[in-house]
Amino acid sequence: MTPMHRPSFALAAETGPGTARLRVTGDLDHETTGELVGAVRLHLGARPAPDDLHLDFAALSTCDSTGLSGLLLVHRLAGARGTRLHLDNRPPFLERLLDITGTLEYLTAPPGEEPPGQAGEPEQRTGAL
Amino acid sequence: MGPAARAPVVAIFEDSSARPRGTGTGSGAVWDDAPCAVLVVDPSGTVVGANAVATGLLPQAVPGARLEEAVPHWLADAHRRLTASSAPLSGPGEAPGGEAGGRSLRAHPARGGNGDVVWWLLDDTELRLAEDALRGERERTALLAEVSETLSATLNVERCTEAIVRLAVQHLADAAVLIAPAAGRRLPVTHGTPEGPVHGTAEADPETVPGLSEALQGFPPVPSRWIDPALLPDWIMPPRFDGPAGSVVVTPLPGHGVPAGALVLLRRTGHAAFSRSEETFARLFAARAGAALSAARLYAEQAAITETLMRELFPPGLRQVHGVEFAGGYRVSELKEWVGGDFYDLHPAAGPDEESLVVLGDVCGKGLEAAVLTGKIRNTLHALLPMAGDHPRVLGLLNGALVSSHHTRFATLVLASAARVDNHVRLRLTSAGHPPPLIVRADGSVEEADTRGSLIGVLPRIRARTATVELAPGETCLLYTDGITEARGGPLGGDMFGEERLKDALGECAAMPAEAVVERVRMLAGQWVAGRSHDDMAVVAITAPRTVHLSAVDGHTRGRYTT
Numbered sequence: 001m002t003p004m005h006r007p008s009f010a011l012a013a014e015t016g017p018g019t020a021r022l023r024v025t026g027d028l029d030h031e032t033t034g035e036l037v038g039a040v041r042l043h044l045g046a047r048p049a050p051d052d053l054h055l056d057f058a059a060l061s062t063c064d065s066t067g068l069s070g071l072l073l074v075h076r077l078a079g080a081r082g083t084r085l086h087l088d089n090r091p092p093f094l095e096r097l098l099d100i101t102g103t104l105e106y107l108t109a110p111p112g113e114e115p116p117g118q119a120g121e122p123e124q125r126t127g128a129l
Numbered sequence: 130m131g132p133a134a135r136a137p138v139v140a141i142f143e144d145s146s147a148r149p150r151g152t153g154t155g156s157g158a159v160w161d162d163a164p165c166a167v168l169v170v171d172p173s174g175t176v177v178g179a180n181a182v183a184t185g186l187l188p189q190a191v192p193g194a195r196l197e198e199a200v201p202h203w204l205a206d207a208h209r210r211l212t213a214s215s216a217p218l219s220g221p222g223e224a225p226g227g228e229a230g231g232r233s234l235r236a237h238p239a240r241g242g243n244g245d246v247v248w249w250l251l252d253d254t255e256l257r258l259a260e261d262a263l264r265g266e267r268e269r270t271a272l273l274a275e276v277s278e279t280l281s282a283t284l285n286v287e288r289c290t291e292a293i294v295r296l297a298v299q300h301l302a303d304a305a306v307l308i309a310p311a312a313g314r315r316l317p318v319t320h321g322t323p324e325g326p327v328h329g330t331a332e333a334d335p336e337t338v339p340g341l342s343e344a345l346q347g348f349p350p351v352p353s354r355w356i357d358p359a360l361l362p363d364w365i366m367p368p369r370f371d372g373p374a375g376s377v378v379v380t381p382l383p384g385h386g387v388p389a390g391a392l393v394l395l396r397r398t399g400h401a402a403f404s405r406s407e408e409t410f411a412r413l414f415a416a417r418a419g420a421a422l423s424a425a426r427l428y429a430e431q432a433a434i435t436e437t438l439m440r441e442l443f444p445p446g447l448r449q450v451h452g453v454e455f456a457g458g459y460r461v462s463e464l465k466e467w468v469g470g471d472f473y474d475l476h477p478a479a480g481p482d483e484e485s486l487v488v489l490g491d492v493c494g495k496g497l498e499a500a501v502l503t504g505k506i507r508n509t510l511h512a513l514l515p516m517a518g519d520h521p522r523v524l525g526l527l528n529g530a531l532v533s534s535h536h537t538r539f540a541t542l543v544l545a546s547a548a549r550v551d552n553h554v555r556l557r558l559t560s561a562g563h564p565p566p567l568i569v570r571a572d573g574s575v576e577e578a579d580t581r582g583s584l585i586g587v588l589p590r591i592r593a594r595t596a597t598v599e600l601a602p603g604e605t606c607l608l609y610t611d612g613i614t615e616a617r618g619g620p621l622g623g624d625m626f627g628e629e630r631l632k633d634a635l636g637e638c639a640a641m642p643a644e645a646v647v648e649r650v651r652m653l654a655g656q657w658v659a660g661r662s663h664d665d666m667a668v669v670a671i672t673a674p675r676t677v678h679l680s681a682v683d684g685h686t687r688g689r690y691t692t
Contacts, residue, residue: 065539066493072537076537082463100210100541100562100564103583
């Protein structure tokens with residue numbers, strides 16, 4: 001995998017009853033993440049919204065911090081529509097990125113079931129500072 | 130002048146040449162009704178005939194008048210040259226031409242009978258005006274191209290301002306004044322004079338110059354003829370501008386969204402006032418100048434932000450705090466106009482029994498948005514310093530302050546609290562979604578600190594686990610951003626530096642001072658990328674010193690060293 005031979009970014013969509021599946025090929029980075037988020041918005045906007053959204057990462061080459069930020073946004077959008085997000089066929093580097101950043105459990109938990117937090121104080125969104 | 134314009138002249142000439150001398154002077158001559166002026170002059174230089182159009186243009190040119198007294202010099206000279214030579218009448222050269230009666234004329238000679246010369250005076254005034262207008266337009270287009278080229282060559286606000294007033298004085302006016310939007314109560318003013326630009330500020334009200342405060346707000350300019358130059362205040366007049374202004378143009382410099390200032394053009398009394406087309410041109414000039422100036426300002430602001438943020442990184446010279454060594458290194462991505470996403474801070478302990486706190490982080494994204502998030506994190510952490518004894522709590526509060534429903538931008542960071550305990554350094558390390566710090570032991574082994582945690586700024590709740598680590602003398606803890614491990618390069622150019630190479634490199638850094646460890650890592654990463662593009666890289670080393678210089682009481686005697 002050298003910069004000269006990276007596959008270009010591509011998305012392929014497949015929809016079934018109650019399901020949408022997006023195959024992500026190539027680099028998920030600051031140039032391409034917007035495209036993924038746009039496609040997800042499109043599929044979540046369907047009526048009725050799909051029960052399950054699968055992102056298939058079998059052909060993903062890299063994922064940088066902007067890519068991860070995009071996945072967090074996708075998770076948030078799916079949760080708002082009551083759609084379950086599935087991150088399928090995660091390559092080891094993605095698994096490791098999600099693991100180090102402590103986002104694996106969060107991104108793969110069913111909607112409405114937040115993994116238990118332990119740090120800090122609950123709901124610090126109010127201006128306690 | 131094309132051949133088509135001359136054709137009728139030749140035809141009439143052939144027709145008229147057949148008539149005997151004298152018929153031309155009376156009524157009924159063929160040129161009497163010609164749509165152009167016709168003069169018949171005999172070889173001695175006396176006018177012998179003129180049609181009505183000719184007498185309308187040249188009232189003196191009546192039969193019997195001497196040609197040199199009746200017509201402008203250029204025509205009399207042309208007649209003399211013609212009669213003095215035997216050359217053919219209509220040579221290949223351009224017909225003589227000049228002004229007469231407020232019109233522009235071309236004189237085409239033809240032979241009449243008895244050596245007379247029949248001068249056909251064709252009016253090309255409109256053509257001349259069109260040619261002048263075309264030349265003017267070409268010059269203006271060329272000038273606009275020059276303006277764009279000159280102004281785009283610099284992103285320095287001062288030089289850009291100077292170039293604008295210089296070009297305005299060269300091409301548009303006797304003097305030009307550029308007024309930038311007010312900085313506080315003072316107006317930055319640049320006067321363009323033939324001697325060069327003069328920068329200054331004026332504590333003046335823009336309302337005192339008609340149309341200026343509107344122009345500074347970006348409203349379209351008021352027509353020049355509505356502005357009375359006598360009302361201009363002194364502060365707007367350039368130094369050594371002799372004499373009062375005769376006419377003035379005030380035009381806005383439209384920037385990117387916000388006005389970039391206003392341009393005032395002045396001409397002296399006695400010089401032509403600004404015509405409507407010149408005013409229009411001044412606006413075109415101002416549009417290009419405004420765009421350039423605004424780009425230069427944006428760049429300057431961005432450069433200032435970058436510089437401010439970089440300057441605040443690690444106070445230089447702060448190498449040791451209460452027996453703990455700290456060193457930091459930063460390698461900015463070659464895209465220098467962007468504020469990078471990496472940062473680190475050292476909050477030194479107030480006393481020997483307290484902990485110093487190091488924060489090293491990496492904000493997702495680049496540019497202004499990343500800079501804003503970086504600033505927020507650094508400020509919030511500063512405010513949370515009193516709670517630094519409980520890293521997870523600090524991270525939880527920080528997370529709560531950053532979570533936004535508008536975006537999922539996040540940061541990963543490491544908190545490291547360090548204090549000296551006897552000859553060891555005790556560390557508390559907490560990763561928030563960040564690669565764990567690496568510990569370089571005295572025997573050259575390298576371990577990862579056992580800390581994990583979630584990234585900051587997106588999740589409703591976060592987790593974090595703190596590791597406690599003891600550093601013996603000569604041992605180092607290295608905090609780093611993934612710009613180091615993900616730097617692509619090496620022999621094949623596309624491989625990541627990776628954690629294994631970093632660990633191998635650190636294995637050779639046992640017993641080195643913090644500064645040397647940072648330098649070594651920076652050097653190896655720099656060699657790895659070898660000039661290729663790379664992300665920001667930040668490293669901080671925290672080291673338990675091998676020898677501690679306890680005291681040198683008066684600065685002359687040698688201090689005691691311990692190990």
